[in-house]
Amino acid sequence: MIERFTGQLPVWARRDHPLMRYELRRSLSGPLRHWSMLQRLGLLGMVGLLLVAGYLIATGGMTRVAGQNIVESANNIFYFPLIGMQLLLQITAFLLNANVVGDEMRRRSWDSLRATESGAELALRTRWAAAFYRVRWLLALILLLRVLLILGMLWELMAFQGRYLDLLINGITPEAPLALAILLLALMLTAALLLPVTGMGLDASLGLLISSLVQQRTFSTLTQVMLILVRIGITGGLMLLASQFALGQLAISDAGAWTLMFAYGAGGDWGLSFLYLGRFGEIWATVPYGIFLGLGLILFALLQSVLADRILLLAVRRSQQID
Numbered sequence: 532m533i534e535r536f537t538g539q540l541p542v543w544a545r546r547d548h549p550l551m552r553y554e555l556r557r558s559l560s561g562p563l564r565h566w567s568m569l570q571r572l573g574l575l576g577m578v579g580l581l582l583v584a585g586y587l588i589a590t591g592g593m594t595r596v597a598g599q600n601i602v603e604s605a606n607n608i609f610y611f612p613l614i615g616m617q618l619l620l621q622i623t624a625f626l627l628n629a630n631v632v633g634d635e636m637r638r639r640s641w642d643s644l645r646a647t648e649s650g651a652e653l654a655l656r657t658r659w660a661a662a663f664y665r666v667r668w669l670l671a672l673i674l675l676l677r678v679l680l681i682l683g684m685l686w687e688l689m690a691f692q693g694r695y696l697d698l699l700i701n702g703i704t705p706e707a708p709l710a711l712a713i714l715l716l717a718l719m720l721t722a723a724l725l726l727p728v729t730g731m732g733l734d735a736s737l738g739l740l741i742s743s744l745v746q747q748r749t750f751s752t753l754t755q756v757m758l759i760l761v762r763i764g765i766t767g768g769l770m771l772l773a774s775q776f777a778l779g780q781l782a783i784s785d786a787g788a789w790t791l792m793f794a795y796g797a798g799g800d801w802g803l804s805f806l807y808l809g810r811f812g813e814i815w816a817t818v819p820y821g822i823f824l825g826l827g828l829i830l831f832a833l834l835q836s837v838l839a840d841r842i843l844l845l846a847v848r849r850s851q852q853i854d
Contacts, residue, residue: 544660550653554661578672581612602683606807609676613803616673617727618766620666622759624731627662628738629755631655632850633746641853652847655739659843662735673727680806681720687808699812704819712822719805719825722832726801729835736842743850769799777813788818796824797831 542548546555589597589607598604635641635654643650663670688695700712707715741758745751773795775781776788783791792814796802805811805824814821 540660541656544656546664548657550657551661551664554657555664578612578616581615582608584615585609585612602687603807603809605683606680606810609680610800610803613673613676614766614770614800616669617730617801617803618763620669620673620727620731621734621762623666623669624662624734625738625741625758625762626755627665628658628735629741630748630751631658631739632742632853633748633751636746636853641850651851655843655847655850659732659735659739662738663731666731670727670731674724677723677727677803677806680803681723684720684806684808695808699808699815700822703815703822707822715822715825717825718829719802719811722796722825722828723802723806725832726797726828726835729832729839730801732839733835733842736839736846739846740842740849743846743853746853766799769795773799773804777810785819789820789824792818792821792824793827793831796828802828 545551585608586597587593588611589604596604597607631654632641641651691698696712696716697709700707700709737758741751741754745754769791772781772791776783776791796805805814805828814824
């Protein structure tokens with residue numbers, strides 16, 4: 532199955548491509564050499580700590596139950612650990628590529644790459660794809676936990692003799708037939724699995740763009756730190772605003788509420804909070820046209836993939852102009 536999937540990738544993104552093999556082997560002898568040997572153990576340890584933290588947060592320090600049922604409990608326990616893993620994924624994808632051009636210039640190999648036909652483009656595209664191989668365990672874990680939450684949501688749909696979705700769409704704005712609600716919910720579930728992949732791809736492309744704009748190590752480091760802080764600030768800010776809105780502490784128009792929920796799902800938690808049907812149903816009931824958030828998120832995921840490719844091309848053009 533994996534071979535069938537990788538067979539659909541561009542030649543330069545396949546693991547058996549000479550440049551990809553060289554890139555992945557070189558990472559084993561660089562600063563990340565210990566990651567290959569300890570990644571599984573480190574990942575398990577990190578996941579364990581995050582899950583413990585998630586459980587303590589969900590239970591208020593073991594002073595209450597995590598949820599009224601197993602699905603709500605799983606969502607409450609997994610939520611903050613997944614947020615932490617997603618931030619780590621974004622930051623890692625960005626940092627892996629943020630010094631590519633500068634490192635090649637210090638090795639005095641960049642001029643040789645530029646002199647070769649499509650050499651610079653192929654090198655950057657290979658480095659972009661290599662980021663997915665290097666963080667594949669973390670990305671796989673994020674997707675696995677999301678799949679578990681989706682299965683919990685599908686199990687929830689069987690409540691009330693299979694009429695739970697009918698009850699959730701009753702009285703929402705606009706009125707939606709059951710068939711449309713099922714379609715829009717399916718789009719949201721698809722977006723929840725696509726957003727981590729397209730989001731990581733965009734961050735990897737942004738890292739390459741930074742590497743093509745700033746090669747001096749000190750300025751590059753300062754730029755990376757600033758952008759990482761901005762990313763964390765955006766996620767934290769959207770989480771704060773969304774929680775205030777959910778608690779009724781934020782006065783906002785209907786259009787503003789939809790925009791906030793969309794921004795939170797697109798740039799905050801990648802639709803994670805929408806994977807609990809009880810919470811998502813409340814959004815449908817309180818935010819007009821909230822049922823269309825899934826459609827908005829799937830379009831945003833597609834836009835992210837297009838932007839990642841355009842930013843990558845921009846990084847290639849800029850890197851070819853470096854003196």
